[in-house]
Every structure is written in C-alpha cells, then in structure tokens.
Amino acid sequence: MGRTDSFDAAEIRRLRTELSWTQARLGLVIRVHRSTVSRWECARQIPSAKHRSSLASLRAAVKSLPPKPDKMVSARVQERTEILARLNGRRVVASVSGGKDSAAMSLYLQELGIEHDRVFLDTGWEHPDTYEYLRGELAAKLGPITWVRAERQMEELIRHKGMFPSRVIRFCTQMLKVQPMAKHLGALIDSGVDCVNAVGVRAAESAARAKLAPWEWQEAFDCEVWRPLLRWSEEEVIAIHRRHDLRPNPLYLAGALRVGCWPCIFARKSEIRLVAETDPRRIVQLKVLENEVAMAAQQRADRAGRELKNEPTWFQNPTSSRTPDGRHDGSCWPIERVVEWSRSAPRGPLRSKDEFLFAAQLDGCMRWGLCDTGAQDQEASA
Ligand code: SF4
Numbered sequence: 001m002g003r004t005d006s007f008d009a010a011e012i013r014r015l016r017t018e019l020s021w022t023q024a025r026l027g028l029v030i031r032v033h034r035s036t037v038s039r040w041e042c043a044r045q046i047p048s049a050k051h052r053s054s055l056a057s058l059r060a061a062v063k064s065l066p067p068k069p070d071k072m073v074s075a076r077v078q079e080r081t082e083i084l085a086r087l088n089g090r091r092v093v094a095s096v097s098g099g100k101d102s103a104a105m106s107l108y109l110q111e112l113g114i115e116h117d118r119v120f121l122d123t124g125w126e127h128p129d130t131y132e133y134l135r136g137e138l139a140a141k142l143g144p145i146t147w148v149r150a151e152r153q154m155e156e157l158i159r160h161k162g163m164f165p166s167r168v169i170r171f172c173t174q175m176l177k178v179q180p181m182a183k184h185l186g187a188l189i190d191s192g193v194d195c196v197n198a199v200g201v202r203a204a205e206s207a208a209r210a211k212l213a214p215w216e217w218q219e220a221f222d223c224e225v226w227r228p229l230l231r232w233s234e235e236e237v238i239a240i241h242r243r244h245d246l247r248p249n250p251l252y253l254a255g256a257l258r259v260g261c262w263p264c265i266f267a268r269k270s271e272i273r274l275v276a277e278t279d280p281r282r283i284v285q286l287k288v289l290e291n292e293v294a295m296a297a298q299q300r301a302d303r304a305g306r307e308l309k310n311e312p313t314w315f316q317n318p319t320s321s322r323t324p325d326g327r328h329d330g331s332c333w334p335i336e337r338v339v340e341w342s343r344s345a346p347r348g349p350l351r352s353k354d355e356f357l358f359a360a361q362l363d364g365c366m367r368w369g370l371c372d373t374g375a376q377d378q379e380a381s382a
Contacts, residue, residue: 007055009043015055016041018062030054080112083228086215087196092116092226093185094198096145098130098138099259100248101200104237105229106142107244109198116198118145119184123176124153127262127279133249141246148180154261158289162296165265166316172265178220185221195223202237203230254278265314272315272342286314286335313338 016026016037023037030051039045047055067075094109096102096118109116120134139145152160157175165172181197188195197218203210209230218225229237241248249259255274262282263275275282294311301308313332323329333341 007040007047007052009041012037012047012055013041015059015062019058029058076112080114083112083114087114090194090196090224091188092198093188093195094118095181095200096120096134096138096142097200097259098126098134098249099200100237100241100252101202101229101232103138103142103200103246103248104232104240105198105200107240107246108228110142110244111240118142119181120145120147121177121180122147122149122153123172123261124149124155125176125261127251127256127259129250129254130259130262137247138249141244146184148184150176150180155285155289159292159296162293162300164289164293164312164314164316167266170265172261182221185223189222195221196226197221197223198226198228200229201227202232202234204233263314265316267315269342272338276339276342283335283339290314290334 016023019026021029022034023041024034027034027037031054032051036045040047066072092109092114094102094106094116096106097120106116106118134145134147150157152175154172154176157171158164161171163169185195185197201209201212203212212227212230214227214230216225216227217223249256251259255270257268257271262279263271267275290311290313297312298308310329310331311334313334315335315338316332318328319331319333321329321331
C-alpha cells in the first residue's frame with residue numbers, strides 16, 4: 001500500500017479517472033459527500049487521515065487490477081515490436097518436446113505473429129502417447145513439426161556403448177539432443193540462415209532457472225538462445241492452451257510431472273511408479289538392457305583383467321551398501337528393486353530424500369531446454 005499522506009488533488013482526480021467513477025460514486029465508497037470529493041480535487045480541502053487511508057486502499061486495488069484490454073493490446077504490440085527488433089530478421093527455431101511449456105511457447109509466437117520452425121528432438125525413448133500427440137493434435141495446432149534424430153537412438157546407443165548414461169557421463173543429452181540440434185541449426189546457418197533457438201524454459205520452475213537470462217549466446221549451437229516464457233507462470237501456460245483449445249499431452253492427465261524420456265535417468269520416485277504401473281513393458285525393456293549392458297561390462301572387465309565390482313543399472317544412485325571396511329561400495333539398485341522402492345510409502349526423515357533420490361544435479365541439457373528433468377533445483381526445459 002502507498003503512503004496514506006501522499007494524496008494531493010491531482011492524485012485523487014487521477015485515481016477516480018482510472019476507476020471511471022463519478023465524484024458521487026467515489027464519495028459513496030469512502031463515505032463522504034460528493035461535494036467533499038469535489039473540494040479535495042480542487043485543493044480546497046485535504047482528506048483526513050481516515051480518508052487518506054481509504055484512498056490508499058483504493059489505489060492499491062487499482063494497481064492490482066489487470067490492464068484494460070486496450071492497454072493489453074498496446075502492450076502486446078510493443079512486446080512484438082521489441083522482439084522483432086531483437087530478432088532482426090533471424091529465423092526462430094523453436095524446440096518442441098510434446099510438453100506443455102514448449103507448446104505454450106509456440107502458441108505465444110503464433111499470437112505475436114512470429115513465424116517459427118518447430119523442431120522435435122526424438123531420442124527414440126519417449127512414451128508412445130507423446131509421439132501420437134506430436135504427430136496429431138500438436139502438429140494440427142502448431143503447424144508442421146520437424147523430427148530430428150541422432151544416427152543411433154537411446155537403446156541402440158546404449159547397446160553400442162555398452163553402458164548407460166549417467167550423471168557424470170550424460171551422453172544421452174549430448175548425443176541424442178545437443179549434437180542433432182547443433183547439426184540441424186548448423187545446416188541452416190551454413191545455408192545462410194541466421195537462427196535463434198527458442199526454448200520453453202520457465203523461471204518459476206526452479207531457483208537455477210530463475211537465474212537464466214531471456215537471451216543468451218549458446219556456443220554449442222553457434223547461435224543465440226531465446227527463452228520467451230522465462231517469466232511465465234504455470235497458470236499462463238494453461239491459459240494459452242485454453243485460448244487455443246489445445247489439450248495437454250495425455251501423459252500429464254495420467255499423472256506425469258513432465259514429458260520426455262520414458263523414463264529419464266533422473267526420474268523421480270512417483271514417475272518411476274507411474275512407468276511401472278502404466279507401462280510394464282518398459283520395465284521389461286530396461287531389465288533386458290541392464291542384462292545386456294552388464295554382459296558388455298563384464299567382457300570389458302575380463303579383457304582388462306580386472307574384477308567387475310558392480311553391475312551397471314539404468315538408475316545410478318548408489319545404495320547405502322558398504323564394503324567390509326565401511327566405505328560405500330558404489331552398488332546401485334537394478335530396475336526391479338527400484339520399481340519395488342517406487343511403490344513404497346515415504347517414511348520418516350528419509351521422506352524427502354526418498355522423493356528426490358533420483359533427482360539430477362544438472363546443468364547442460366537443462367540449460368538449453370533440451371531435457372526436462374523437472375527436478376526442483378535445476379534448470380530444465382519444456
Ligand atoms: S531426458 Fe533424461 S534420459 Fe533423456 S536425454 Fe535428457 S537426461 Fe538423458
């Protein structure tokens with residue numbers, strides 16, 4: 001609330017004009033006669049402390065009102081003008097993931113009348129509903145979406161490398177997302193098209209994302225990254241879906257917190273439970289992969305003449321098992337044990353730790369809107 005003693009005649013008149021009220025109406029609301037309001041506005045009398053307080057409350061209420069439609073239109077025009085000036089003729093290549101934020105971003109660009117290419121980086125490891133949504137409803141609303149794929153997708157890549165991506169060696173992001181996107185943008189740039197990569201990252205999703213700038217040079221892509229939704233709330237994302245009559249990816253309705261790799265190596269407990277309950281075939285696929293990668297790891301160890309200490313697993317958060325000398329032995333749970341854990345109720349002081357046991361400590365792919373880990377304190381994308 002503003003200072004209660006700061007009302008002069010002009011300010012009272014301005015407040016009344018903003019409300020589009022007559023002097024009589026303002027008098028009625030703050031319980032004075034119309035002629036008193038008139039005297040205030042002519043500087044022939046000053047409001048008492050009690051009335052200044054009422055006027056201050058009104059002023060605070062006016063400030064919290066949404067802008068009038070005409071103001072919104074002119075704000076939008078100004079916004080568009082500023083963005084077009086910043087783009088300066090560069091082509092906008094928007095990363096679309098099948099998630100709500102990137103869809104909202106593309107709709108927002110549509111509303112601004114900013115032409116953009118839509119690119120989906122296909123890891124080959126998404127939920128079938130995401131693929132269907134991208135091909136059907138999303139493409140119908142946003143326009144054609146270009147699918148960009150690496151030479152080897154998730155499963156093939158893991159088999160080829162004989163190892164799983166991990167927090168330390170996150171080759172999934174690098175090889176399935178960063179490199180294909182860099183190649184796609186590089187081809188455009190080489191053909192003489194100057195590009196900007198737009199990503200649907202929102203600051204409200206984490207403290208780390210809140211530190212991001214709306215525009216930033218991205219060395220790996222040799223172009224600028226633009227985050228048009230950085231200051232958006234989730235309500236605004238939902239509202240723009242409603243305005244365009246676009247339903248969100250059905251995975252959200254099934255309980256997914258985010259859309260992306262199914263599951264991501266950084267999935268949360270509830271997400272692992274969702275995969276296990278709705279898609280048991282994926283769990284079997286992971287079990288098969290774990291066996292194959294374990295065999296490859298064993299062969300590598302045999303060739304090197306060393307002992308294989310721990311079998312590789314999709315989720316690589318160390319358990320609390322210890323060696324005889326009391327050190328963590330570095331073992332991780334295989335997928336079946338992880339699924340079992342995901343079905344357990346959170347307990348005692350470990351409750352929050354449990355919930356975020358698999359949360360990522362990330363940078364890189366989160367920063368550029370390539371992977372949506374949904375973790376509380378990392379950067380992510382849509
Ligand atoms: S979403 Fe997760 S599993 Fe998929 S590429 Fe990104 S970090 Fe890797």
